Amino acid sequence: MTFFTRTALPLLAGVSALTMTAALAEPTQELIDAAKAEGTLTTIALPHNWCGYGDVIAGFKAKYGLSVNELNPNAGSADELEAIKANKGNTGPQAPDVIDVGLSFGPAAKDEGLLQPYKVSVWDSIxxxxxxxxxxxxxxxxxxxAFGVNSDIIADAPTSFADLTEAAYANAVAIPGDPRSGNSTMMTVYAAGVAKGGEAGGDALNKGIAYFKGLKDSGNFVPVDGTSQNLAQGTTPIYFDWDYNLLAMRDTLAGNPPVEVVVPSDAVVAGVYVQAISAYAPHPNAAKLWMEYIYSDEGQTLWLKGYCHPIRFNDMADRGVIPQDLMDKLPPAENYAKAVFPTLDQQAQAKTAVADNWAKEMGIQ
Structure with missing residues (x-):
């Protein structure tokens, strides 16, 4: 899979003048009216501090006047698919209209018949x-x-996966949750395997499991979920997550305690999250309008404000519509120069490996 970083400003191959026009498109009034008639959008797994979702949701409500029913903000990708399955015949408030899941979960959901197709008006610029x-x-x-470091507790921040094996980081390292159900945690284990020389896919994942088993055996791994609260309190003074979550956490803590966000030098693994509409969405027009909003220049800019790299970044940069103050708040571009994007096949292999081996090797249920 070939992607781009914010250093790659030219348009991707195949993006034409037609795309430039499409990038400025707006949803039809017919869609807006139909969505307003439904009145509500039901989301799931969208914590407000994740990728700037608080501002994204507020922006959508302000622009179109719909209410947003937010289900289980802390759910993982697998939980989102289960919520669709559990509510196939339900048009009530527990049935999600839209999902935001790790890349590998999109094709799986399509194969299971859980999604309905919809191409946003800026389709060609994706x-x-x-x-x-x-x-x-x-x-x-x-x-x-990346990983966040509580600088009050750990003054000399590690810079790599290799560093984290040192005795200085005893009882310090955590991950966000169970890699069998959360994409960010699975990809953390995958990245550890890359740092250990693992080949792509299941090999990298299994080497990552071996890495974390080693941290557990040495006493460096903390067997609780890494969270901003646990980091601030010192329960997990180092924990892994996507860079945008950690940067947002750093800003929220505002120096109490000071947090350093580190992109590990020995493995820079990137992950794409995807959007989709439930095949059983109670509010299908509101779902389509939501997609139009989050893929618009306005919505994509809000991702960047939340420290995420929007998927239409190159198109927007070429047209000069990205505010410079947002660019200035991002980590140095060289931190991302070595980023690799695991393919769908590689992620599928990793999902199989983590399901088969994580619990067995880590001695958990």
């Missing part, structure tokens, strides 16, 4: 290798795996 050709799912933003 890179071809970041979307389903039929419009069942499409990438919206990406980031890289």
């Amino acid at each position: 890179p071809a290798d970041a979307k389903d050709a039929e419009g069942y799912w499409y990438g919206d933003y990406y980031g890289v795996l």
Whole structure:
């Protein structure tokens, strides 16, 4: 899979003048009216501090006057698919209209018949290798795996996966949750395997499991979920997550305690998250209008404000519509120069490996 970083400003191959026109398109009044008649959008797994979702949701409500029913903000990608399955015949408030999941979950959901296709008006400016050709799912933003460090507790921050094995970081390292159900955690294990020389796919994932088993055996791994609260309190003074989550956490803590965000030098693994509409969405027009909003220049700019790299970054940069003050708040571009994007096949292999081996190797249920 070939993607781009914010250093790659030229348009991707194949993006034409037609795309430039499409990038400025607006949803039809017919769609807006139909969505307003439904009145509500039901989302799931969208914490407000994730990728700037608080501002994104507020912007959507302010622009179109719809209410947003937010389900289980802390759910993982697998939980989102289960919510669709559990509510196939339900048009009530527990049935999600839209999902935001890790890249590998998009094709799986399509194969299970859980999604309906919809191509947003800016479809042509979304890179071809970041979307389903039929419009069942499409990438919206990406980031890289990094770790946050509580500088009050750990003055000399590690810079790599290799550093984290040192005795100085005993009882310090955590991950966001269970890699069998959360994409960010699975990709953290994958990145550790890349740092250990693992080949792509299942090999990298299994080497990552071996890495974390080593951290557990040495006492460096903390077997609780890494969160901003646990980091601030010192329970997990180092924990992994996507860079945009950690940068937002750093800003929220405002120096109490000071937090350093580190992109590990020995493995820079990027991950794309994708959007999709439930095949059983109770509010299908509101779902389509939501897609139009988050892929518009306005919505994509809000991703960047939340420290995510929007999928239409190159197109927007070429047209000069990205505010410079947002660019200035991002980490140095060289931090992303070595980023690799695991393919769908590689992620599928990783999902199989983590399901088969994580619990067995880590001694958990």
